[in-house]
Amino acid sequence: MAGRQAVKAVLIDLSGTLHIENTAIPGAQDALNRLRQTSVALKFVTNTTKESKKNLLERLQRLNFNLQEQEIFTSLSAARNLIEQKQHRPLLLVEDSALEDFAGIDTSDPNAVVIGLAPDHFNYETLNKAFRMILSGAPLIAIHKARYYKRTDGLALGPGPFVKGLEYAADCKATVVGKPENTFFAQALSDLGCRPDEAVMIGDDARDDVGGAQATGMMGILVRTGKYREGDENKINPPPHLTCDSFPDAVEHILKNLL
Amino acid sequence: MAGRQAVKAVLIDLSGTLHIENTAIPGAQDALNRLRQTSVALKFVTNTTKESKKNLLERLQRLNFNLQEQEIFTSLSAARNLIEQKQHRPLLLVEDSALEDFAGIDTSDPNAVVIGLAPDHFNYETLNKAFRMILSGAPLIAIHKARYYKRTDGLALGPGPFVKGLEYAADCKATVVGKPENTFFAQALSDLGCRPDEAVMIGDDARDDVGGAQATGMMGILVRTGKYREGDENKINPPPHLTCDSFPDAVEHILKNLL
Numbered sequence: 210m211a212g213r214q215a216v217k218a219v220l221i222d223l224s225g226t227l228h229i230e231n232t233a234i235p236g237a238q239d240a241l242n243r244l245r246q247t248s249v250a251l252k253f254v255t256n257t258t259k260e261s262k263k264n265l266l267e268r269l270q271r272l273n274f275n276l277q278e279q280e281i282f283t284s285l286s287a288a289r290n291l292i293e294q295k296q297h298r299p300l301l302l303v304e305d306s307a308l309e310d311f312a313g314i315d316t317s318d319p320n321a322v323v324i325g326l327a328p329d330h331f332n333y334e335t336l337n338k339a340f341r342m343i344l345s346g347a348p349l350i351a352i353h354k355a356r357y358y359k360r361t362d363g364l365a366l367g368p369g370p371f372v373k374g375l376e377y378a379a380d381c382k383a384t385v386v387g388k389p390e391n392t393f394f395a396q397a398l399s400d401l402g403c404r405p406d407e408a409v410m411i412g413d414d415a416r417d418d419v420g421g422a423q424a425t426g427m428m429g430i431l432v433r434t435g436k437y438r439e440g441d442e443n444k445i446n447p448p449p450h451l452t453c454d455s456f457p458d459a460v461e462h463i464l465k466n467l468l
Numbered sequence: 469m470a471g472r473q474a475v476k477a478v479l480i481d482l483s484g485t486l487h488i489e490n491t492a493i494p495g496a497q498d499a500l501n502r503l504r505q506t507s508v509a510l511k512f513v514t515n516t517t518k519e520s521k522k523n524l525l526e527r528l529q530r531l532n533f534n535l536q537e538q539e540i541f542t543s544l545s546a547a548r549n550l551i552e553q554k555q556h557r558p559l560l561l562v563e564d565s566a567l568e569d570f571a572g573i574d575t576s577d578p579n580a581v582v583i584g585l586a587p588d589h590f591n592y593e594t595l596n597k598a599f600r601m602i603l604s605g606a607p608l609i610a611i612h613k614a615r616y617y618k619r620t621d622g623l624a625l626g627p628g629p630f631v632k633g634l635e636y637a638a639d640c641k642a643t644v645v646g647k648p649e650n651t652f653f654a655q656a657l658s659d660l661g662c663r664p665d666e667a668v669m670i671g672d673d674a675r676d677d678v679g680g681a682q683a684t685g686m687m688g689i690l691v692r693t694g695k696y697r698e699g700d701e702n703k704i705n706p707p708p709h710l711t712c713d714s715f716p717d718a719v720e721h722i723l724k725n726l727l
Binding site: 328329331332333334336337340341344356357363364365366367369370371373374375377378380 | 587588590591592593595596599600603615616622623624625626628629630632633634636637638639
């Protein structure tokens with residue numbers, strides 16, 4: 210441990226890292242339990258735009274993962290924080306399953322576009338409505354800008370391409386609230402009482418998980434599950450602290466070398 | 469004519485240059501007939517993604533323009549040429565009204581994505597299909613990349629945002645086939661038997677018509693009709709060979725000075 214602090218917190222991505230849809234990554238539950246036997250703080254950070262925190266928790270508990278709702282920090286929480294702070298009335302382009310996390314927000318006569326992964330809303334008419342609102346001055350807020358994600362039937366478009374298209378059409382820049390934004394990682398760490406250089410992020414997305422976390426001063430571990438494609442580790446600079454096969458290997462590395 | 473070849477071919481834009489919707493530019497039919505009395509070859513070049521060559525021809529003939537179907541070269545023709553040359557089997561994301569220009573093209577088991585302005589196809593499922601094809605190595609071919617266009621009810625998204633989204637998702641670059649691409653002008657000239665420096669382009673779009681043509685070595689004449697706005701001639705470098713009031717003046721200049 211020469212030259213650096215012992216790790217005090219581990220941030221863990223969910224989809225693609227702990228599970229793929231309703232299947233756990235082999236050994237991930239046990240690996241998580243091993244981490245819990247140490248003194249490190251844990252937070253589960255996810256760029257979900259579809260699932261409320263409650264849904265995520267239920268899904269993970271069904272897969273026998275040991276975690277609590279307050280340990281989950283999502284891009285939807287980050288979006289809600291921003292909307293409340295700016296007092297926006299959003300046009301919410303998110304799936305119905307995510308609406309729960311926006312309960313109580315005024316969406317009448319909308320003056321801001323909030324866009325997540327919302328296949329049902331990704332049609333010409335709705336995107337054109339959003340485009341015209343942006344031309345009239347409405348801010349464009351992206352839950353995140355992931356290019357794609359891993360579905361059981363293969364890779365599928367994320368919200369990123371639709372955000373990018375609106376940015377191009379209206380010649381604007383979206384405010385992104387999810388990973389890999391610095392503010393997202395800072396908020397995730399805020400109640401754990403440690404500095405970024407005392408934290409590790411584990412995820413399957415080289416840019417959004419590893420690159421984003423490392424840009425804030427954390428260490429990033431890339432796992433070769435989920436959306437990982439060969440060579441992803443070469444797409445970010447600096448490269449990941451470590452690239453390994455899966456979450457259990459990442460935990461093994463932390464237990465052996467970083468505590 | 470010191471220092472340059474006599475002009476052997478004239479390329480002419482349609483909408484905004486010969487006509488605006490269903491009204492001809494005054495004197496344009498006669499000016500076209502005067503050009504036909506010389507030995508110059510003619511071609512009519514346009515960036516449509518919705519109208520087949522036959523539709524365009526019928527519209528122009530109703531306005532008493534003297535032209536033949538084989539003299540029209542559109543961004544749809546350019547796409548077809550590229551598809552045939554590369555022996556692609558395209559997934560055609562174009563409106564039904566444009567499909568006619570792809571008659572006879574094998575679209576079974578597609579291995580290339582061709583995208584125009586196609587609101588009916590701009591939904592998550594179809595775009596995801598295109599995305600997966602591109603990830604598997606299919607080239608992305610854009611009829612053009614306009615950000616938006618003017619509809620009677622206001623501005624509306626063009627094909628550009630959807631092309632941009634797919635480029636972002638798959639980390640690729642579309643091959644654009646319409647104006648102002650070099651290849652578009654090269655193909656338009658290809659069966660006329662003359663070099664770019666023996667040709668003139670006349671159009672109302674400083675960037676797409678005049679700038680694009682001049683970048684290939686042609687002369688460009690900008691007309692102050694259609695989408696022309698004061699000062700457009702200063703938006704490109706080098707400036708147009710000539711800026712004049714309308715198509716008849718452009719023809720007059722060619723007849724007097726360039727033959």
